[in-house]
Amino acid sequence: MDQDHPLVRDVYPDLITELVSLLEDEGERELAICVWDVRLFGECGCSDDFCQSIRTSDHLPGQPYGQGHRCVPLLPAKGMLNLDVVDGRIAYVEILDRPTMRREADT
Structure with missing residues (x-):
């Protein structure tokens, strides 16, 4: 796991x-x-x-995920949350039409 990238739970704990x-x-x-x-x-x-979507893998933006990809739509109280999952790993979190997320360091 790449330690140079922060854990999303440390940056956006409410989202996680x-x-x-x-x-x-x-x-x-x-x-x-x-x-x-x-x-x-x-x-x-x-x-x-x-849009407040985030990349959770080093996948190149705009490129197809290919074999092993599936989309997991979720049902939040507000807006949209969808996950792109590749071979059981979350590669992207689509976050649309939701209240502005604040980074934990910003609070």
């Missing part, structure tokens, strides 16, 4: 808590456990004001 709960609600127990250890590789970078 919500993802764990939503994944458990969807019966995605293994992903609910794995999400605790995802790392923040970068922000989406699209500059859309409704």
